[in-house]
Amino acid sequence: MEIFGARPEGATQASLRDLEDSELFIGIYAHRYGYISTNSAVSITEQEYDKAKELKKPMFCFIVDPDYPWPPSMIEGEPGKSELLRFKKKIDVDYVRAVFTSPQDLAVKVATALGHYLTRGLVYEFSKVEGEGVPGDNYLLAELDQLGYPKTFDVLLRKSVRNLSAGELNSLRRAYSMMMAFGDEDGYRYNRGYRYLAGIHGIPDFKSKYGDFRVFLPWNRAYIYWFERYLQDASYDSSISVPWWDWRFESSKSDGIPKAFSDAIVDGQPNPLHHFHVVLPDEIDLKSFRHLTNCPKSQKYSTQRQPSSPSSLPTAREIEAILDLTDYADFSDQLEDYNNRVHCWVGGRCGDMSYIPFASYDPIFWSHRAMIDRIFWLWQTKPGNSLPANLSSEILDPFKLAVRDVLDIRRLGYDYGQQLSIEVL
Amino acid sequence: MKQKGPKVLKKVRRISPKKYVSNGIHIDITGLEEPLHKAEIVIQALNGSGFSYEGRIFLNNPNANHETEPSLKYGYVGSYHILGYGGFPSVDAFYIKRSRFDYRPSQSPVIPYKRIVVTDALRTLGAHSQKFTITIVPILPSGNNNRSIITNENIIQFDKIGIIIR
Numbered sequence: 001m002e003i004f005g006a007r008p009e010g011a012t013q014a015s016l017r018d019l020e021d022s023e024l025f026i027g028i029y030a031h032r033y034g035y036i037s038t039n040s041a042v043s044i045t046e047q048e049y050d051k052a053k054e055l056k057k058p059m060f061c062f063i064v065d066p067d068y069p070w071p072p073s074m075i076e077g078e079p080g081k082s083e084l085l086r087f088k089k090k091i092d093v094d095y096v097r098a099v100f101t102s103p104q105d106l107a108v109k110v111a112t113a114l115g116h117y118l119t120r121g122l123v124y125e126f127s128k129v130e131g132e133g134v135p136g137d138n139y140l141l142a143e144l145d146q147l148g149y150p151k152t153f154d155v156l157l158r159k160s161v162r163n164l165s166a167g168e169l170n171s172l173r174r175a176y177s178m179m180m181a182f183g184d185e186d187g188y189r190y191n192r193g194y195r196y197l198a199g200i201h202g203i204p205d206f207k208s209k210y211g212d213f214r215v216f217l218p219w220n221r222a223y224i225y226w227f228e229r230y231l232q233d234a235s236y237d238s239s240i241s242v243p244w245w246d247w248r249f250e251s252s253k254s255d256g257i258p259k260a261f262s263d264a265i266v267d268g269q270p271n272p273l274h275h276f277h278v279v280l281p282d283e284i285d286l287k288s289f290r291h292l293t294n295c296p297k298s299q300k301y302s303t304q305r306q307p308s309s310p311s312s313l314p315t316a317r318e319i320e321a322i323l324d325l326t327d328y329a330d331f332s333d334q335l336e337d338y339n340n341r342v343h344c345w346v347g348g349r350c351g352d353m354s355y356i357p358f359a360s361y362d363p364i365f366w367s368h369r370a371m372i373d374r375i376f377w378l379w380q381t382k383p384g385n386s387l388p389a390n391l392s393s394e395i396l397d398p399f400k401l402a403v404r405d406v407l408d409i410r411r412l413g414y415d416y417g418q419q420l421s422i423e424v425l
Numbered sequence: 426m427k428q429k430g431p432k433v434l435k436k437v438r439r440i441s442p443k444k445y446v447s448n449g450i451h452i453d454i455t456g457l458e459e460p461l462h463k464a465e466i467v468i469q470a471l472n473g474s475g476f477s478y479e480g481r482i483f484l485n486n487p488n489a490n491h492e493t494e495p496s497l498k499y500g501y502v503g504s505y506h507i508l509g510y511g512g513f514p515s516v517d518a519f520y521i522k523r524s525r526f527d528y529r530p531s532q533s534p535v536i537p538y539k540r541i542v543v544t545d546a547l548r549t550l551g552a553h554s555q556k557f558t559i560t561i562v563p564i565l566p567s568g569n570n571n572r573s574i575i576t577n578e579n580i581i582q583f584d585k586i587g588i589i590i591r
Binding site: 203204205206207208210211212282283284285288289291292293295306308330333337338339340341343344345347348349354355356357358359 | 471473475476477478479505506507508509510511512513516518519520521522523524529532534535536537538539540542565566567
């Protein structure tokens with residue numbers, strides 16, 4: 001109501017009139033029931049809710065966690081307190097609502113819910129059945145459940161690396177550092193460390209699916225998802241997500257590689273997003289590689305990049321063009337080609353990203369591939385686009401997932417979205 | 426005292442990635458029973474075991490090279506990008522000795538195919554010609570002027586190439 005300005009009508013009428021023109025309704029409820037006008041039995045807040053329900057607006061309700069600390073001066077006493085309790089119970093019966101804590105937590109949840117609504121054109125329905133909202137019909141999730149991952153309705157929001165706050169970036173760096181520290185002694189045998197995860201794509205496992213349009217994109221999705229879950233595990237932080245690097249936009253055209261990845265030192269410490277110290281297994285022979293490429297690769301080295309001119313990165317127009325393709329094979333082939341192009345752009349002649357055996361050791365790999373996954377998802381959300389049904393049971397080795405398990409990223413518990421700024425009143 | 430012989434000049438290492446030029450392919454798009462819906466250049470079984478590279482494709486310009494402007498004016502119709510393995514004919518070749526208990530399946534560096542949609546280009550060029558040559562010019566990630574790479578072999582290796590009209 002603070003933005004209503006002066007109007008020749010009462011606050012209740014103005015509020016309800018604006019509601020009629022709204023596309024959707026977002027209700028955020030903390031500890032105040034709100035103003036009750038003299039000619040009404042319920043507050044304006046509750047009237048708005050009732051009106052939105054009557055108008056069948058898509059409704060998204062967010063209720064503050066009762067255990068989250070709140071300023072006592074912002075907590076309403078009786079009789080509003082009892083009315084609020086009744087109102088919240090009413091919401092609980094009518095709709096599935098999300099519980100929020102901090103402003104950041106609320107922002108993520110609102111953005112995620114809106115992201116689903118706007119991309120799918122459907123009202124996002126939180127499932128009321130415990131355990132749904134995360135895929136439970138595959139081995140991986142069963143394993144993760146056993147490891148104590150909470151069953152939650154929360155959806156993790158992957159963001160652009162350029163939109164991460166300083167705090168988020170620090171958390172991400174901390175997570176990478178912790179994951180990279182895993183397995184130093186055990187090498188590739190420690191299956192929760194960075195080296196093991198990177199080794200799935202190239203040396204030593206070589207599981208990547210280049211040139212296979214049937215599974216290249218689903219496999220990539222499973223890979224980033226898997227990596228993200230282990231990144232969370234390594235850092236004991238379930239809010240960590242792999243940010244995407246959008247190389248299409250003007251900022252990339254001027255800066256090239258984002259500073260988050262290009263700064264070698266941050267706050268006096270080595271930046272884990274800048275490089276990784278690779279220790280290859282002894283049984284790997286690099287003679288042929290060195291002979292052909294004349295690149296100084298050895299058993300122990302730090303990843304490096306030799307980026308080309310930023311102007312040669314793919315453009316937004318090029319990506320828009322492939323998003324218009326309706327045939328999945330066409331789309332997958334072309335997106336894979338852009339994937340390869342950016343790999344070579346980052347790696348240059350000798351950089352790790354330019355060659356399959358070493359690419360995934362470069363920390364920027366994950367954010368580049370999250371971008372590829374994001375474009376895949378954007379394509380999927382276009383009306384009429386889908387993968388051929390006969391691909392659904394293709395296995396995405398070694399992730400214990402099939403293509404059908406990864407088609408809906410919301411079932412995997414994440415989504416892509418720009419950061420949404422919300423002022424909590 | 427042993428006299429020094431003439432200084433032997435070090436061989437200059439030059440990169441000379443060979444381009445591919447096809448024989449003439451006969452296509453008469455003006456004589457099709459139905460209007461041209463889609464045209465693709467399809468390259469089958471590309472070898473990805475070596476360099477990563479961009480393959481720039483030109484129609485009816487066998488003289489194209491890495492300096493040729495990539496525009497339809499010069500016959501450029503598109504490109505593909507190969508992410509290579511860096512010199513290994515098979516993934517197993519990475520291993521000095523693979524454990525007899527390592528049951529992981531071997532991965533092939535052969536890319537089944539690349540398709541480059543050339544519908545509009547073929548419509549334009551097909552109005553004037555019924556014979557087409559396909560030229561593929563390899564461009565390395567660092568550009569083609571880097572002298573520290575030796576390439577005595579063809580970067581571009583594949584089994585078949587053709588144009589499919591739909």
